[in-house]
Amino acid sequence: MRIALIEPDLRHAEIVGRLLLAGGHACHHFAASAPFLAGAEHEFFDLLVTDAFCGDAAAEDVIARVRQLLPGLPVVALMSAPRESELVAMLQAGADDCLSKPVRGPEMLARIEALMRRAGIRRPRNRVREMFGDYAFDAGRSIVSFRGQSITLTPKELQFALLLFTNMSRPVSRAHILETVWSRRRDVRSRTLDTHASRIRTKLELRPESGYTLTPLYGYGYRLDRIPVDNPDSADKPAPTERIVETL
Structure with a gap:
């Protein structure tokens, strides 16, 4: 899948990018929200992963803008040691899931796969x-x-x-x-x-x-x-006549 990452921390962005690549995904990194939003209407992404602070704006504001441009795009927020109130605020702002920083590879990939399943995206199985x-x-x-x-x-x-x-x-x-x-x-x-x-x-x-x-x-x-296909044979056949049997 093609995943957009908004992460001003270049070191952490590199870690996330490598983990996503190992999971079979393509990661396209943006150091701030402005370049991502500028091309959001023309680029194609299956998922957005964003830091709580996008370098130039709070994630809550960016998510609101994303919901206007790309209503169906799933969003995962990255948060450093978040308090319960912060998690609630992020989810209420429109995030579909939240992950603690620094990310843990297996957990991140599992959550992304679960999120994409809920979004209805499936991959072909590896069978002959x-x-x-x-x-x-x-x-x-x-x-x-x-x-x-x-x-x-x-x-x-x-x-x-x-x-x-x-x-x-x-x-x-x-x-x-x-x-x-x-x-x-x-x-x-x-x-x-x-x-x-x-x-x-x-x-x-x-x-x-x-x-x-x-x-x-x-x-x-x-x-x-x-889609259902009409049977032309059934359309040409006359409706069966009703037989009335009289009993004496």
């Missing part, structure tokens, strides 16, 4: 074969089988498709897609992601008539939904 309804994924051969046919995908198309099917009916952010499939956002243009989404839609026949829709979410990402 996966089944999602009538779609069978063979990651070893990059083949997807469905409705009597087998389609070969490129490795990145397969990872992208697996991410969508794993998060069925859940919005998946561009940040999560880019970090999961391409590892680094800087290496990939937005158009590349959209092109891959279009290819997946075509190759896997993710169309309403087939029972699926792959919807682009403007400014956020994509969502794959399974």
Whole structure:
């Protein structure tokens, strides 16, 4: 996942960044809130981790601004030996969780994973074969089988498709897609992601008539939904006539 970190303490920021990297996340550090907020509407993040003091503003004020710009962005606050009243104030300000400084790696990663689960973000499981309804994924051969046919995908198309099917009916952010499939956002243009989404839609026949829709979410990402399909045969059949049996 792509995580933004607002931390004026450069030494602690380096520690947090290494721990997040070890946990499979990408950390983008900001020494103050201003540069983060300046690009918040255009950058893509799955989570914000912020110090109680952001270098140029209190976290409570920054969180209020974040809630206006990115209402659904989960926020974790870092606090040094906080009192109960300070924890309560931070949570009431809009933080989803709080961690004591200096952070403890396993606890931080576990809390982040729990928070992302509550936010509805899931990662594809590390298995060679996966089944999602009538779609069978063979990651070893990059083949997807469905409705009597087998389609070969490129490795990145397969990872992208697996991410969508794993998060069925859940919005998946561009940040999560880019970090999961391409590892680094800087290496990939937005158009590349959209092109891959279009290819997946075509190759896997993710169309309403087939029972699926792959919807682009403007400014956020994509969502794959399974929808009911009308049976044309049943529509053509006349309704059964009622038989009345008289008893004598």
